[in-house]
Amino acid sequence: MIAAEPLVRIDGLVKHYGKVEAVRGIDLEIQRGEVFGFLGPNGSGKSTTIRCLLGLLRPTAGHIGAFGLDATRDGVALRRRVAYVPGELRLPDRLSGMEFVASIGRLRGGFDPSRRDQLAERLRLDLHRHLRDLSSGNRRKVALLLAFLFEAELLVLDEPTSGLDPLMQHEFLGLVREARAAGATVFLSSHVLSEVQRAADRVAVLRAGKVVAQGTVAELRGRARQRVEIWFEDDPPGLELKALPDVVDPVVDDHRFTATLSGSIQPLLGLLARHQVISMLVEEPDLEEAFLDLYGGAA
Amino acid sequence: MNGRVLELVAVPLRAVRRATLWWAAGLASLVALTMSVWPAFKGSSGISQAMDQLPAGVVQAFGLQDFGTPAGFLRGNLYDFFVPLLLAIAAVTLASGQLASEESEGRLELYFAQPVDRRLVLLGRAAAVLVALTVITVVLLIAQLVSDAAQDLRIDTAYVASTIILSALLGALHGSLAVAIAGLRARPSLVLSVGLGVAFAGLIVFSLFPLSGAIAPWRHISPWDWAFGGNPLERATELWRYAALALPSVILTAIGVVSLTRRDIAAA
Numbered sequence: 401m402i403a404a405e406p407l408v409r410i411d412g413l414v415k416h417y418g419k420v421e422a423v424r425g426i427d428l429e430i431q432r433g434e435v436f437g438f439l440g441p442n443g444s445g446k447s448t449t450i451r452c453l454l455g456l457l458r459p460t461a462g463h464i465g466a467f468g469l470d471a472t473r474d475g476v477a478l479r480r481r482v483a484y485v486p487g488e489l490r491l492p493d494r495l496s497g498m499e500f501v502a503s504i505g506r507l508r509g510g511f512d513p514s515r516r517d518q519l520a521e522r523l524r525l526d527l528h529r530h531l532r533d534l535s536s537g538n539r540r541k542v543a544l545l546l547a548f549l550f551e552a553e554l555l556v557l558d559e560p561t562s563g564l565d566p567l568m569q570h571e572f573l574g575l576v577r578e579a580r581a582a583g584a585t586v587f588l589s590s591h592v593l594s595e596v597q598r599a600a601d602r603v604a605v606l607r608a609g610k611v612v613a614q615g616t617v618a619e620l621r622g623r624a625r626q627r628v629e630i631w632f633e634d635d636p637p638g639l640e641l642k643a644l645p646d647v648v649d650p651v652v653d654d655h656r657f658t659a660t661l662s663g664s665i666q667p668l669l670g671l672l673a674r675h676q677v678i679s680m681l682v683e684e685p686d687l688e689e690a691f692l693d694l695y696g697g698a699a
Numbered sequence: 700m701n702g703r704v705l706e707l708v709a710v711p712l713r714a715v716r717r718a719t720l721w722w723a724a725g726l727a728s729l730v731a732l733t734m735s736v737w738p739a740f741k742g743s744s745g746i747s748q749a750m751d752q753l754p755a756g757v758v759q760a761f762g763l764q765d766f767g768t769p770a771g772f773l774r775g776n777l778y779d780f781f782v783p784l785l786l787a788i789a790a791v792t793l794a795s796g797q798l799a800s801e802e803s804e805g806r807l808e809l810y811f812a813q814p815v816d817r818r819l820v821l822l823g824r825a826a827a828v829l830v831a832l833t834v835i836t837v838v839l840l841i842a843q844l845v846s847d848a849a850q851d852l853r854i855d856t857a858y859v860a861s862t863i864i865l866s867a868l869l870g871a872l873h874g875s876l877a878v879a880i881a882g883l884r885a886r887p888s889l890v891l892s893v894g895l896g897v898a899f900a901g902l903i904v905f906s907l908f909p910l911s912g913a914i915a916p917w918r919h920i921s922p923w924d925w926a927f928g929g930n931p932l933e934r935a936t937e938l939w940r941y942a943a944l945a946l947p948s949v950i951l952t953a954i955g956v957v958s959l960t961r962r963d964i965a966a967a
Contacts, residue, residue, distance in 0.1 A: 447966070454812050456964040480814035488967035490805035494714055506706040507813040543809070 405468070407432040407554060407585045408453065412462035415448050415609075422448040424609035425462070430587060430602075435580055437600030437617070438589035445609040446589040447487045450558050453587075454484055466554055480508075483552035485543045487559040487589070489536075497527035497534070497542050504546055511549050519545045522571055537563040548575050555579060558589045573599050626661045627683040628668065633676030644668055703815055707823025710810075711797045712830055718796075719831040722789045726782065726835060727842035733776045734846035740772050741851075769854040770932040773862070778932065780902055782839070783866040783923070790832050790874025791894035797824040798881035798955075799890040805967025817964070818956045825878045825952055832874065836867040854932070861936045865926040868944035872922055873898045875951035882955025885965035922947075 406429035415423040423445040430436045440446050451457045452464045455475030464471045469478040491500060497520075505511045520527050523541040531539065540563050547555055555576075561569045576586055576599050590596050596603060596617075603620055605613040613620060625648070630636070636657040642650045646663030655678075661668065665682070672680070765771025798821065801807050811817055840863045844856060877894035884890075905923035908914045918924050925943040929936055 451964075451966065456808070456811055458961075458963055476814050476816055479812060482812075484809075484812040486805070486808045486812070486967075488805050488808075490808065490967050492710070492714065492806055503706060503710055504809065504813060507703050507810070507815055509703075546809075 404431060406430055408436075408466045408587060410449065410453075410462070410464045413449060413452060413459055413464050414461040415445075415452060415457060416460045422609055423452075426606075426609070426611055428604055428611065428614070430585060432585055433580065433583060434601045435576060435586040435588060435599050437596035437603040438587065438606065439591065439593065439596055439603055440606030441591055444606040446606055447558055448609075449606075450484075450487075450556055450587070450589055453556060454479065454482065481553045483547040483550055483555050485540075485547045485557045485560045487562070489539055489543050491531045491539055491542060493530070493532035496530050497525065500531060500542065501527060501546060501549070505549075508550055515551075516545065516549055519548055519575075522575070523568065535563075537565065537568070540564060541568070544572060544575070548579060551579075551582065551584070553584060555584055555586045555588075557586065559591070560588070561590070561592060561595055569595065626665065628657075628659055628661055628665075629681040630657045630672065631655055631678040631680070632657065633678055637671070637675060640671055641668075644671065704819060704823065707810075707815065707819050708826045708830070711824045711827035715793050715797060715827060715831045718793060719834050722785075722831075723835045723838035726785060726839045729782070729785075730777065730839065730842045731846055734843075734850045734852065737772060737850045737852050740767055769852045770858070770930075772852070773854065773859070774932050778862050778866060779927070780906065780923075782863075783869050783926065784898065784902060786832070786835065786839075786866050786870030787873040787898040788895065789835060790828060790870040791877045791891060791898065793828045793831055794825065794874045794877035795881065795887050795890040795894065797828060798878065799885050799887040802881070802885040802965050803887060803967075805965075808964070808967070811964050817959055821878070821882060821956055821959050822952075825875070825955070828874055828878075829871065832867060832870055836863060839863055857935070858932050862927075862931045865931055865936065865940065865944070868941060868948070869922055869926045872944050872948045872951070875948040875955075878955040879951040879958070880955075882958035883962070 408428070408430035410426050410428040413423055413426040414421075426445070426449060438446050438449070448457060449464070452459050453466065453471050455471045455478065458472055465474070466478055467481055471478055495503065501511075501516060516527075519525075523545055525538060525541040525545060527542075527545075529538075531542065534542070540560070544560060547557060547560075557576075561572050564572065573595070576588070580586060586599070588596060588599060600617055602616050603614070604611050605620070632655045634655070636652050636655065638650075638652040638657070641647065641652070641657055641659070644667050646661055647668075648660040648662050650657065650659040766775050801824075807820065810820055840860060843859055843863060846852070847854060847856075847859065873894050876897055877890050880890045880893050901921040901923045904921035905918055905927070908918040908921075919928070922944060925940055929940060931940075
């Protein structure tokens, strides 16, 4: 089977601002039709990478592009197929929402007005108000409306729900799922882990300008520490349990065994199959735990 | 494509609309107010004699010679440096506002992220400033000609028009310098200090260098000399003077365009 050509390809991307090394060699591939989460704290290089993809920044070294196009050389052709929500969002003050949408629409060669109205209704956005009179959340909604209005092949969303209330965050996730169902690819950068956890198929975690982990959400969860609590019919097989790989802080207390797993749960399950277990509790790992583990690790 | 280009001019034009009207109204008022005192100066030899009491260098530096004549009055009160300097300030501040300020505040991010060449974004904004400057100049010209007629100041209309056009071209030259600097760096303070600094330096060279024999020939390096060295209120202006102001404006704008393609877009 021939592997599909990735939609976004980043090879050895390096970006320095003077002496500051914002991105220190990123390699990534995003496949067509997937929602790709880009996680990392502020200053980890997420926005810099995204702005390189949009052709706003010129890479110091390496290559970044999409659709087989180079972001620097073929920026106009690339951006024709991309919709973007900037992380730091500033809009022109003097225009109303309606005027701004119309203006961007003219630059993109038009849009469907009924789609605009539909999106405004879903996002509960009054486009007739001046942009300067909107709250930061409502300004963000204007940018989101624009991102979903043109039905672009690639949505590049940098901290898209910053300032939105939980109801709107939910609506946003719905829009992402619909876009994906319609064939769009989504590059979702966020430090809101729950958002990425719910929306993304695959995730890359950035730290100090480098990708420190990459995989599916499930894989990343698998790396997280899990708290397990097991009740046995008889005395727990303490020595065998303590000898399992990735078992941290094991405690045997009467018929109960508790521990933290820092790796796969499979060896534990194999052992338990040979014993009489009354009940078992595994606290589902949160991506946040996985995330913190990665950040808590050695540099 | 044409719709896109028009949009890239229309958006900044809309943004500078109010400032343009204020500049136009301000300059028209300045002209009307100044012209209202012309009847008191008209043909007055007393004023000229009073000016003659001043050191010759001061009279020359501030354009105070022949105050009682139409050309001398207009030069000394409006066009020796006041109006051209105001037009240069208007062009530099408008260009800085629409390019360096907007970019450094992150307001151009969503425009640069659209499928348009970033060079067109800059050119659209430079064109909007040029349109604004043209509107200000036309209002200024109308205000001057109407005031001339109302106050019975008799001067060749063509000389007045060419003086005002030269003032506008001098403003455009400094505006283009602002565009070039904004293309190099999205720093409003840098754009304003270079743009306005060059305007003031040029004025000083044009006004004060002729007072000293040794450095007098160097006055020709000033764009102000290219514009007004031929005394356009009293003589027909040579064509090369228009070209000497327009051509560097085109080159400076081109420098801004090329520079912008070679650097990062500033983030908010």
